[in-house]
Amino acid sequence: MKSAVIVFPGSNREGDVARAIALISGDRPEMVWHADTSLPAGTDLVVLPGGFSYGDYLRCGAIAARAPIMRAVREHAERGGLVLGICNGFQILCEAGLLPGVLMRNARLKFMCREVFLRIERSDTPWTRRYNAGDVIKVPVAHGEGNYEADEETIARLEGDGRVLFRYTSPEGELDPEWNYNGARNAIAGILSEKRNVLGLMPHPENHVDPVVGPVDGRGFFESIAATLKAA
Amino acid sequence: MLPNEPKITPELVAEHGLKPDEYERFRALIGREPSFTELGIVSAMWNEHCSYKSSKVHLRTLPTKAPWVIQGPGENAGVIDIGDGLACVFKMESHNHPSFIEPYQGAATGVGGILRDVFTMGARPIACLNALRFGSPDHPKTRRLVAGVVAGIGGYGNSFGVPTVGGAVGFHSRYDGNILVNAMAVGIAETDKIFYAAATGVGRPVVYLGSKTGRDGIHGATMASAEFGDDSEEKRPTVQVGDPFSEKLLLEACLEIMRKGCVIAIQDMGAAGLTCSAVEMGAKGDLGITLDLNAVPTREEGMSAYEMMLSESQERMLMVLKPEKEKEAEAIFRKWGLDFAIVGETTDSKRFLVRHGGDVMADLPIKELGDEAPEYRRPFAEPKKLPVLDPASIPSPLPIFAALEKLLGSPDLCSKRWVWQQYDHLILGNTVQRPGGDAAIVRIGDGPKALAMTTDVTPRYCEADPFEGGKQAVAEAWRNLTAVGARPLAVTDNLNFGNPERPEIMGQFVYCVRGIAEACRALDFPVVSGNVSLYNETNGRAILPTPTIGGVGLLDDLAKSVNPAFKKADEAILLVGEFGAWLGQSAWLATVFGREEGAPPPVDLAMEKRTGDLVRSLIGERLLTTVHDLSDGGLLVAIAEMAMASGIGAALDAPPPGFPSHAFWFGEDQARYVVTAAAADLPRIETAAAQAGVKLRHLGRTGGSQLTLPGENPILVSTLQARFESWLPEYMGSPA
Amino acid sequence: MKARVTVTLKSGVLDPQGKAIEGALRSLGIEGVESVRQGKVFDVELAAGDRAAAEAALKNACEKLLANTVIENYRVEVLG
Amino acid sequence: MKARVTVTLKSGVLDPQGKAIEGALRSLGIEGVESVRQGKVFDVELAAGDRAAAEAALKNACEKLLANTVIENYRVEVLG
């Protein structure tokens, strides 16, 4: 599979996601500089990694969303290509209008790096085919602004269309404000675009793929992507 | 003639923190009245923070050599060989005063500064740690300081993109007016690509890189060496603001030009910015430096030479580049959006010449500026020895488990999750042992090697007996590294004390350093970098002597590391080391009685080594399933931590005859570990211990969901966990 | 030319930070605080021929970057 | 009673936010931007007897919480 990880000034989890993709698919992604205007030929998957692009000094992801490379990313998405935004990448996708809503300051007003439980809402997507709907996985989050918010109409549409792919739950998969640490609306941790080829999520499955450093619940996520691209 | 406005008066000299005899020394050195800019320069070079004038003679007694030491103290950071062509580069530094005045920015810029020290040497930072000391929880400022400092450390490290993997947090009323923020950074470099500060070659361009210069922190270094009075909060505008985003770009740009072979010498601009960095580059290389300040990128208009020379704006570097690579280096810096300016050149004059607007503002002998700095053998008082407490003379007012609950719920021993959850401790994907264990473990590249790292000191001990306390801090760091299976390699230290002009304080300093030196020698654990922070006192009341030790060790195969969480039921719980009952200066005495009394536990370094070496070799043979070193709180706190980390309980045996129960369980005797092992492995372990001449004692068995002890009401592990986790969130008024 | 751009959250958009500040002010004993909402200001210096040009440039800046118009309103004041 | 509190950085204090925004505006082709400095506004509703009381309460709030007076200035406007 051919993937491209976009590097913005201030990105800092680009190495983590590239390593996870290489570990699981066997193919090293290409790193693409934000100031470039095109993606490497034949790119299947575009990844916007975690970090603090441009320091996240205005709003998270706001400046990166206007970077030169984003036009190519948008076109890739319009062609139906896979686009994945993790953490800062999710914020960038929202700011760029490729996904609806915004990520606000965590309800507890602190940066938090901790493990969370995610319920996988459906398995019939390019991102989750190696899981079953209802599976609960343990992956870390590391963000200060991951509190998903959108207007009622948008939320209703996302829910109605089944575009909420991940939710924060208890270890048993129950919705519970206690386990929704950042206070996201409807405990939303990750959402899909209408055509489901664009995904944004706050947690970091890329940090839970290697048994040496922790649980491996994030492997299925990258295995799903690899399987999707192999099938295509 | 040098322009000389304003006129140098005794008042002005005093405002610059120079004593009259120091000023005379300087005047004699240059043979005339200095200019105002020169006064500023010398005040920066000769203050305590930069010149180490009170501590230098003592620091020279620290052992700094070992076959694996590539660079000891004296450069931006220490460097040790870790094999496979790789080196570990690390250092710790304080940002105490700025953090008290503006906790968020003070702590943030402290992290920024120490990261720069590490990547200046050509290393990519792989981890940060921090050791924090706050005032009493009841002090009205403490809560705000905790919130600000923790957010600042996180704010900088998280954005920069390096995991913060360990540290320590403590509270004591003696830090009410002077908190401690000690930040440590660890990086990895190739052994043949380490960069140093010494400039070489005449007529080479001196290049300024990074952010622009503003009026930040002018006199910051002087402030760090001044005692606080009640008006300290008036010294506000000297606060610097950190920009982790620029620092991240600076890191990438610096590593890129180093890779491309552009750099001859490099020095970050830390305390006293342009002054210290330029003088060091010249003096170390036996060269002169000429600076033209008109070329310095500034953020504000009308900055004077004095201001530019003393500005402590962050995220800046000074370099000497290979002339033929100048264009290439510039292109790299422009790509990262950073300032790049040629601000001077190297000369053979050995003078430090500063020009501004066509005038010569300073013209000083460069080597003498550093070498001739005053050096003091300050008088010191020998610390008084405290009596050894007889455990039998201190009755236990509480049942054992009630005292345990109290200890686990105390500010010093409670879980620091609330703190470290605000630090990204997972980024880069190499954190094998996360915060909460003995030492953090960070994988090197794709493994199997890994580095272990920790910070330790018990200020209570150092106050009661500086010599034993200094030894203990080193021994505990060594023990923490050993407890995860690592081979301890070297330390960085951060010596935080009060006013050295008072003989009692100087006595604390001298004896702590002696203790550190003795322990480092005995444990083959050299000091490769460090930092001294003096004058930590307010209105004549000093902090507890706090020589923080940052230790680094190596694991050849991280698959052979262990952690403190019980693994399963029905394993034997063993004490490696002697039974003990040392209650003097214990956490138990402090927490249960509110008394800090008696002599602290002595450290038998030979036994420390024997015991640690045994534990490490047993871990290497995979005979131990869990290991935890003993420190604050003693045996029972260690066992409780092992239970809480796993949710598995333990059935403990009664103490041996002759040991009062509370002293046995809460005594803080040194050189000890609690381990668990499978029954089948016990004979081999016992044989090895006997051969090593180390005592091995059975304490009980793992299993169940509670701790039990003959004659006491059992206690649920979940009850302990709740106590352990609740103090900090409740105190801070927000969930973790 | 100097100008100030003020960006505020649209009413109805949840403001966790404002809420927290409300709580903190109350616990500091500052009385009577009923609600707090936090926004941003940008003090901009720009070289523009006239007020109208400056205003147009800044409106453009808001639409393109300074405000997230999904959740935020903005206001431009050219101070001259 | 409605009031607005504006908190801005003291001049000379580094403003990494402003600097990043400046750069971004330029690369978006918005012309003439010379400098940007970012601050905060707090829109506060409060129950106060009169303007003077409201102003006093908010000044107190600024000193204690809303502004970091080490590096920031603040301004209180009671809008009535």
Ligand SMILES: Nc1ncnc2c1ncn2[C@@H]1O[C@H](COP(=O)(O)OP(=O)(O)O)[C@@H](O)[C@H]1O
């Ligand atoms: N400021 C901090 N930053 C990161 N981790 C911390 C901090 N304070 C404590 N920790 C972590 O909490 C754990 C327990 O700390 P501590 O009680 O100081 O350990 P010990 O007594 O074994 O040295 C350690 O893993 C330590 O790294």
Ligand SMILES: [Mg+2]
């Ligand atoms: Mg320990």
